[in-house]
Amino acid sequence: MPLVPRKKARTAGNVHLAETIAESFCKEDGTSDCEVVFYREADPAAAKRQRVEAEGAGSDGLGPAEGEPESRAEPEVFSSPLPAHTFVLRFASKRFAAQIERWGAVASTVPGCAAQPEPVAAGGSSSGTGHKRPHPEPGSAPDGRPVLRVPVADEAEAEAGRLAIRFAYTGEVQPCSIRQALETLRVADYLEIKGCGAACVEFTFEQLARQSPRQRAGGDTEPAVLQFYGCSALWPDAAMEPRFQYCMTLAECSLAQRFQDALAALNTPSLRQELLKLPAAGIEALLERDDFGTDSEDSILTLLATWMEANWAFTDAAARTRLARLLRLAQLSRPAAACLLSPLSVDYELKGEDHPAGWLPVSTGHAALLSSYTSNLPGQRRDIRRALPCAAWYEPRPRVRCLPSSGLNYEWTITRQQLQAALGAAAESGAEAAVNATFHGGAQDAIFARGFAWRVTLMHTPGHRTAALYLCPALPDAYRVPGSRLAAGGTFDGLPFPVRIGARITVHRWRNGRRFDAPVVDFGDRDALSLVTGLGSFEAFRLAPLAGGLAGQAAVATDPLAAWAKYLHEGRISGSLAVVQDPNRFGGWADEEEDEEEEEGEEGSEGDLSDEEEAGGERGESEEEEQEESEGLSSSDGEEESEEEDEGEGADAVRRQEAWHGVRNGLHGVNALLGAVLRRLREDNRALRRE
Template identity: 30%
Template sequence: MLQALRSFVAALFGSEDSSDCIVEFNLSKDEADRPAKRQRTASEQKSGDSEEDKKLRAEAQNAALTATSEASQPPKQEVIDDVLVAHTWILRPGSTFFRSQAERWTAEQPAGSKRVLRVPLGSPDDLPHARSAIRFIYTGELDVSSAANLLRVRRMASYLGVEGYTEACDTALLALARKAPAPPLTTVAELYACRTLLPDPRGEDPTAAGLLDSLRTAGQEQLVAYKGTAAEVTATGGSKVQLGELLAWAFQDAPGVLNNPAVKGRARSLPPCCLEALLSCDAFATDDEASVLLLLAEWLDANPSTAEDVRKRLCGCIRLCHLNSGYLTGVLPLLSWFPLTPDEHILLCQMMAVLSGASRDQFVKMATQSDYQWPSCWTSGAARPHGSGSVGRVFEWSVAQEDVGGATGLVYRGFEIYPSVQLPLGGGAAGAYLCCRLPTCLKPSRVPAVVVSPGNARLTAWKWAEGSDGRRERQTAHSFTYKDWSDCMRWAGWGTPKALPLLAAPAAAAAPSAVAPDPLARWAPYLHEGRLSGTLEWLPA
C-alpha cells in the first residue's frame, strides 16, 4: 500500500490531476536580493582564477535567491516563460519555502483560482536545478548524477527547504567520490573542478563541514592509491587539472595535515610523484615553510628506502628562503639527511641577510657559480599561501594521572607544542605550561639552541565539581592566552607556575603497617576518569 502511494504521488509531478497550484519561476532584478558572495579558501584566493573558476563561481553566487517578502504584492522579478503544474498538499509538507508561501496566499485567494507559488532564480540556467529539487519532493529520488549538478540542485533544494534532499545528495556525492574511477583520479578531478559549488563550512549549513571532510578524505585515499606519473589529470567533461592542485585541494595545508593523525597517515603513504607535486604546488598553504619541511621528514621517516636521487629531488622542493629563523639557523644544519653542507649553510644564511632582488640574485650567482648547484626555490620564489587548518580549532589534551607531565603535542611552525603540568618539589600548586620539542622524525644530530614562539594560543585546564544534579561537571580551572613572541620560550616552556592549587598533603601513616597515603590525592579536583585534561587552541592573528 505504501509503495502504491509513493508511485501515485511520483506520477503527479507536472500533472494536472488533482492540481491546485502552479509554480512560477522568476528572475530577480534586485541585486540586494542576491546572497552574499561565497568565501573562498586562502589557497583558492592565492592561486588565481581560471575561466572555469569564474564560470562556476558565477553559478554559485546566482543560485538560491530570496523570494519577495509578501506574495500578494506585484513581484519585482521577470517571469521565465515556464510554469510547473503542482499540488500544495504535496509541496507544503515537503518544503518549508512552499509551506510559507502557501499560507500567505490562503487569506486572499479568489474562489476557484489556483495559487501561484513563485521561485526566484539568479539565472535561467538555474531553472532545471529548481525543477529537479521540486521533482525530489514528489519522487524522493535524485534525477542528476554528476558532482556539479548534484551540488547545484543541492543549493537550490537547501534554499527551498526540501526535506531529505541534502542527505540524499551528500550520500550520492560520497558514493561518487569513493568510486574507483577509470582512468584514475577522474572523480577527484571532477570534485575539484566544481569546488566553488561546495557548501561553505562557515555558513549556515550544519552538514557542510562534515561533507567537505568526507569528500577530501575520499580524494586523499584515491591519491594515495595513484600509480601513475602524469602531472595532469583529465576531469569528467574534459577539463585539465594539475596533479599538484588536486593534492593541495585534498590536503589543504601542512599544519592541518600534521595535526590530524588520520590525514598525516595518508600523507605519509603518498607515492613519491604525488608528494613532489604537492610540495611543488603554489596553492599548498602553510603557517611556515618549516611545517612543509617537517611534512617531508614525516614522509621520509615512513619511506626509509627512498632512493637518494628521489630524496634530493624532494628536498629541492623546500623553499629554504622562507624558513623561520629558528629552523634556518638552528635546525637545518643538524639534519644529516638534507643535502646541504656546512659551508652551503653558511652561504645560505649570509644570503638571507641580503635584500631580495638584484642584489640577492648576484649573491646567489657568486655563491653557486663553481661548487654548489642549488635548486631555485631554495633561494627565490614567493612564499606559500599562509594558512592553517589548526587555527580556530579546539584540540583536547589529556594525560594519565600516573604520567603527569607532558601531553601529546601539536605542530606550529615546524615545532611540536605541547601542554605540560609540573609540580615543584614540596609545592602547593602545579604549574601549567606550553613546552616545545622537535618532532622525532627530523632526526637532528643534537638539540639546537633556539627560541620558539607558541603563536597566539590559549591553554586551558579543567577541574571537576559536583553540579546541581549531583553529577560531576567540567569547569575552567586555569586559562592563559599566549601572545606570539611576547611569550616565547626555549625547550623548558612558558606558563603559569601556580596555575592549579592542590589539596593539602595527606598525613603520613602513623604505623609502619598502615596504608601509605595516595600521592595523587592532592590532584583530585582536576582528575576525571584518572586523567588531567584541557584544551589548546590557536587563535586568529
C-alpha cells in the same frame, strides 16, 4: 519546385548487430573460434635452476632418458581461457590481428601442425610491471582453435585484460576502482585497442570529480584522490593520453583540499597516516601548490622530513632533488635555518645522497647563503640568486597562512591513571612528578607548529599545594635519522637553539558540572624558549587543602587524587593549547583573566569559609598591600636617583620626567581608590553572607 534530397545522418552501424556482438562476449555458444589466455612467464632464474637440476639428475641416471624432451619451467596461466571471436578481435586489436595472422600462416604451411598446447590454468599472483611485454606466439587449443596469448604481471592485471577485451565487444569499460581502470588502460595500450584508454581516463576523471576530497579521513572507503596517487606507477604517458592531464589537475586540487595545510597533515593522526602512504608524486603535488597552507616554511620542511623518514627507501636521488627544490628555504625562520637547515646540509655533504641522513640535497654553502638572504640588500640578493640552483629556494611569496586570527585550539588530556602513576612514583623516589599530556585522545604526545614539536607537561612536587604546567619545545623525531648531526649523540644534539611561538595554555576547571576555562600562561617573542628550556606557570594548578588528622587520611585513602577534584572530570584533566600566527597576539592578559576567575571563585565559595580562613584572607590582603607599598617606595627611590643623574641633561628632560611622574602618580591614586572600593565591596558581601 524540385525536391532537394536530404543528406542522411551517419549512424554507428547496425544497432542489432552491435548488441549481438556485445552479448557474445565470454560466451561458449558455438560461434567462438578462438581462446584468449593470460599468462606470466616463469622466472628466468628459476627456469635456469630447473634446467641445471634436470641436467644433473640426467647424469646420475635419474633424469629423462635419451630422446626425451628437456624439462623447462611452464608459464603460469591465470584463470580459465576466455572464449572469443577472431572476427571481433582482428578488427579491435592490432596485437591480436598479428597473432591471428601468424597462427594462420603456421596452420597453412604445415598441415596438421599446431603450436604447443596451453598449460592448465594455475592460481596465484605476484608483482610485476607488465609494461614491457614479450611478443608471444599463438598456440592451439586441443580442438585446434587458435589460442591468443596475453602476457600479464599478476591476477589483477589479467582481470584488467578481460575488461579491455570486454570493451572491444561492448564499447564500455566497467572497472570497480581507479586502480583497475588504470591497469585496464595499460593492457589496452599493449593490445592496441582503440578507445579503451580514453574510456578508462574518463572513468578516472568521473571518480575524482564525484567524491569529495574532504571525505572523513580513516573511513572504510579509500578516497578517490588517494586511490589515484596510490597507483602513480600506472599513470600513462601524457603524450599517449592527452586527456589524462585533466585528471592530474583535478587530483592535485583535490589532494590540497584534503590535506588542507601542513599543520592539519602533521597534527591530525588519520591525515598523518595518509600522508605517509603518499608516493613522491603526491608530496610533490602538495609542495608545488601555493594554496597548501602553513604557519611558516619551517613546518613545510618538517612535513617533508616526516614523509622522508618513512619513504626514503622508496625514493631515488632524482626524486629527492625534485622535492627539495620545491622548498622556499629563504623563508625559513632564523631558528629553523640554524637548527635544521645547517646540520642537514652538513649531513648531505658528509654522508652523501645515498645515505638516509643526507636526504636533503642542499650544500653547506647554499645553506649559508639562504640563511642570510632576506637580510641582505637588493644587489646582494641578486648575486645570491645567481649562485642558487633553483628559483623556489629564494621565492619571495609566502604560502597561504593557515592559522586564523583567533588561533587553532588543540585539546590536551592527562588521564587519571597517568597522573596517579606519576604521583605514586614521585612519592616513592622523592623526585618531582612529571606527566606529558596527550592530544587527540592519546594518539599524539606533541603538537607540531613553527617546524618544531611542542609538549604540554605537568609537574608536581609531593606535599606542595600547587602544580606547574610547562610548554616544552622539542626537535621532531623525523630529524633524528641515525648518523645525522641531529640524532642522539650528534654534534647538534642537545644544543639550546632558541625557538619562538605564539601560544596560550588553558586549563579546564569544573564546578557543579560546569566548565571554567582558566588561561594559565601566554607565549610570545619575549619568552626565552629553547630546545632545552620549557616555560610555564608554577601555580597552574591550585590544589584543594585536605582536612588534617584521621579525616584527611580517610579522604586520601578513599581517593588519592582528592586534592585534584576540581580539575578532574570524567577521569581526566584537560585543557587546550592555542597556537596563533602572531607571537604577540595575546599581549599577556592571561594572568588578568585568571585573577578575575580566581576572584569569582573566592566570592562563590566565601559562604563556606570559616572565620579563621576569612581572617587569614584579610591578613593576606593587608600583607599584599604592605608589599605593594614597599615596592612603590623602592621604585620611587630608584626614580629619584635617576632624576639626580639626569639633571645635567637639560630643562626639557627634567620637565618630561616631572610630567611622567605626575601621570603615574595620578594612575597610582586611581588604582588605590579602586582597590579601596573593591575591598569595601568584599567586606559588605561577607557581612551579607554571615547574616
